[in-house]
Amino acid sequence: MKDSSSEHEFAIIPTIVSGNQETVVIQFLKTASKLVKQAITLEEIQEVWQKINALEALSKKFRLSKEVQLDATELRIRLERRLGEILSKKKQDREENIKEQLDKLSLVSDNFKNVQQNHHRFTKNELSKFQRLASTSHEVFEAVLTDLRTEAAINSQTALSTTGILRAIRNEQKKNSEPLFSPIIKPSDNWNFSTVKYGRIDEKFGEYRGYIPGEIYANCFWYYVKPGDLVVAPMAGSGQVWRVYEARQEWMGQHIYDFQLEMFDLTPRGKYKDLITPHDLTKNFPVENPDYIVIDIPYYGMVNQQYSDKPEDLANMTLEDWQVAIAAIAKNCALAQKTGTLCTIISPNYREVANGLIVIVTDIIRYSWESAGYILHDKAYSSRRIQQHQTPQMARMNNHAKANRIMLTDITEILTFRRV
Ligand SMILES: C[S@@+](CC[C@H](N)C(=O)[O-])C[C@H]1O[C@@H](n2cnc3c(N)ncnc32)[C@H](O)[C@@H]1O
Incomplete structure (x- = not known):
């Protein structure tokens, strides 16, 4: 996926942030989103991840508009889901030992010294989060991402984050695992209730004559x-x-x-x-x-x-x-x-x-x-x-x-x- 022009553009990030920072970061984000589509191998994805992570940090550091900050975070989370998909697939195919692959995943990017540490290694915890993002259906992931992004845009107390997305996905799945309809509602014309929840309510408990459940x-x-x-x-x-x-x-x-x-x-x-x-x-x-x-x-x-x-x-x-x-x-x-x-x-x-x-x-x-x-x-x-x-x-x-x-x-x- 080598794209020397976009690498060159990224290389100058630390020097331009004093100018029209927002316009430049937006430009870099556009390039990054192209790279997201092109990245195929784990190493390539991790490289792009590090660049986006740097842009996200820059947008926060220089207090760029909320929209730009959220664009960067959203792009990073989308890439994390991609990474999770690849990891899960590899696991399934048993093509390679995941651990070995993950150990190889250390990213070097001299261009971002000012804003982040080099040689970022994903922790086991991070990688497991990416896989959880990947295991969520497209519909649920997109719905949750849109909801949390909108909330983060209007509420300064909430931030868009991988952990927040995973929490919301968990809640959504919990909601969906509740039975669709209560067993009290009968699916046929036989309304029999082997245990009665709403029994007689006056003083004569146990006496049902004349009292319907x-x-x-x-x-x-x-x-x-x-x-x-x-x-x-x-x-x-x-x-x-x-x-x-x-x-x-x-x-x-x-x-x-x-x-x-x-x-x-x-x-x-x-x-x-x-x-x-x-x-x-x-x-x-x-x-x-x-x-x-x-x-x-x-x-x-x-x-x-x-x-x-x-x-x-x-x-x-x-x-x-x-x-x-x-x-x-x-x-x-x-x-x-x-x-x-x-x-x-x-x-x-x-x-x-x-x-x-x-x-x-x-x-x-x-x-x-x-x-x-x-x-x-x-x-x-x-x-x-x-x-x-x-x-x-x-x-x-x-x-x-x-x-x-x-x-x-x-x-x-x-x-x-x-x-x-
Ligand atoms: C089978 S019970 C209903 C019990 C009710 N399901 C409950 O939760 O208690 C029938 C009711 O009809 C009322 N009833 C009898 N004659 C009535 C009348 N002429 N007009 C209105 N209510 C009457 C009785 O007072 C009784 O409460």
């Missing part, structure tokens, strides 16, 4: 809510929905976005009580134009007197009254929502093992919402995990169910309707 809300939000949407939970109870919303960083991860959540309930309770407005949903819908409604409805027949002793509490109604109330709620949702918006109702079916009563509650819900002006848009299923704890009592219930030929109810349906 918060993970169901997370999946509803993920699949049905867009950034900025107005979301309403009109049967928010003790506010599980709020806890899940607040913790959305955990299950949205890198894809986090905000939306507006409003909560209502006939009998607000628990630690989020103050955030939940008392409201009877059979009367009317409390908010206009919600983009999305999610209702964890009181399971017919399963949670009698659990939330309150009020007659307007759906949990306390006879089947006939419950059906009328459900139809009224569907109408109220339809009156509040615009065409194309979604409304999710969460409910299991009902079976009574003792007397053989079977109520396909989810069909009543579907009929009510379709009659009110919706069509069924989507459906998912989640286990209530009733078999999770095989206690003697569970064994008795199982035997009872089998003997009476009535299945126990385990599946919760997540029915999502679209307003037409």
Whole structure:
């Protein structure tokens, strides 16, 4: 790669720095960048590296503009990556013993006595850094280099450096090694959660009757809510929905976005009580134009007197009254929502093992919402995990169910309707 003209130009650096230093250094940097392209062998690259290193030191010593300083540093780092590539390749090919090669790498340049020591030998540490630069993909290297250079240009506290680049690359790789999506978000319509992270939040720990795992809300939000949407939970109870919303960083991860959540309930309770407005949903819908409604409805027949002793509490109604109330709620949702918006109702079916009563509650819900002006848009299923704890009592219930030929109810349906 011998280029005697450019070597000659470099030879005069120390003498010209007193003149129009910046213009001259820029000129030398241009020559250096040509040399970077031409250098092929390790020795040639190291020679160019030393020249660029000298220019970098000069640009700092004579306080040339930040841009010129950064040009020099960037050129040096690019060359270091090249050097790393060659070293790695040689290692792979086993063409030569790296150590021997590296020992040969000592650079002599009489032209830079004023600004740096002669016979620079790359340390093992430096060479390992160059190889790490080389092992980074082109895209990541270029992105990180651009970011750090821009930051160094606008912030006098930060400098562009090989170590800084490697640190940023490490952070970038760490970010990329995080799973793309949380395991809480289910990839299919089977929303089963073997371990529940967002379990019941009021005082009765371990008691899940009438309480869906918060993970169901997370999946509803993920699949049905867009950034900025107005979301309403009109049967928010003790506010599980709020806890899940607040913790959305955990299950949205890198894809986090905000939306507006409003909560209502006939009998607000628990630690989020103050955030939940008392409201009877059979009367009317409390908010206009919600983009999305999610209702964890009181399971017919399963949670009698659990939330309150009020007659307007759906949990306390006879089947006939419950059906009328459900139809009224569907109408109220339809009156509040615009065409194309979604409304999710969460409910299991009902079976009574003792007397053989079977109520396909989810069909009543579907009929009510379709009659009110919706069509069924989507459906998912989640286990209530009733078999999770095989206690003697569970064994008795199982035997009872089998003997009476009535299945126990385990599946919760997540029915999502679209307003037409
Ligand atoms: C299955 S629970 C919802 C529990 C909720 N997921 C939580 O985090 O606590 C059903 C809720 O519906 C409420 N509810 C019952 N009848 C209602 C009515 N007429 N209007 C509004 N809410 C009602 C109950 O108070 C209860 O909190």
